[in-house]
Amino acid sequence: MTPHQDRESLLAEAVALRTADRTEEARQRLLALAGRFPEDAEIAYQTAWAHDRLGLEAEAVPYYERALAGQLTAADRRGALLGLGSTFRVLGRYEVAVRTLRSGTAEFPADGALKTFLAMALFNVGEHHEPMQLLLALLVDSSDDEGVQQYRAAIAYYAKDLTEMV
Incomplete structure (x- = not known):
């Protein structure tokens, strides 16, 4: 061998x-x-x-x-970026987690798991607006929930800026 x-x-x-x-x-x-x-x-x-x-x-x-x-491979690279970013978050190294996960979402912009973990890390550094944007957009893009689908356009609109009032 x-x-x-x-x-x-x-x-x-x-x-x-x-x-x-x-x-x-x-x-x-x-x-x-x-x-x-x-x-x-x-x-x-x-x-x-x-x-x-x-x-x-x-x-x-x-x-x-x-x-x-x-x-x-692309799949392993995506997994390694997610794993490292998540690990930094668990270790309380939030800023490094944000940088790692931002890099991952830049490289794999369609990956919902990377966006979700980025939202959590952003929350940990005191950000609230961007994580809500990420999660609402992800919800609109991936949910099969009937209620979410019924209000999909409104949720997508507010995902861009929750402070805007119509």
Whole structure:
């Protein structure tokens, strides 16, 4: 087995363990892989994710940063930006969370999860207007709720500026 095949199979096993809620086992395997392949962005991302799932947010940060410095698929990059921004928020590093999540929404403007986490981080730094705009626009764009759909135009209008009165 070549080193690449070995990496692929070991990574697949670790991801399968995490998916099966055997996260601590997955974390241990991913830490070993990250030690063997320190420049591998995908391994770093999976290692960060395992730490996050275990509530080890501070330990996840350097792995997210390593992942984002490397080459990731678009889906993994989106996940890493969301994970890192959310992790910074959980750690009380709100301004860094806002910057990270803004970067994510700039790169992935259609992603509702990034917008939602950005709204939460903005709230944490004392912003209220922009988070409401983000969440109301997201609600209009994604809700199947009959009442929301009935008032879709009004909600969309007010999402632009809640202080405006007609």
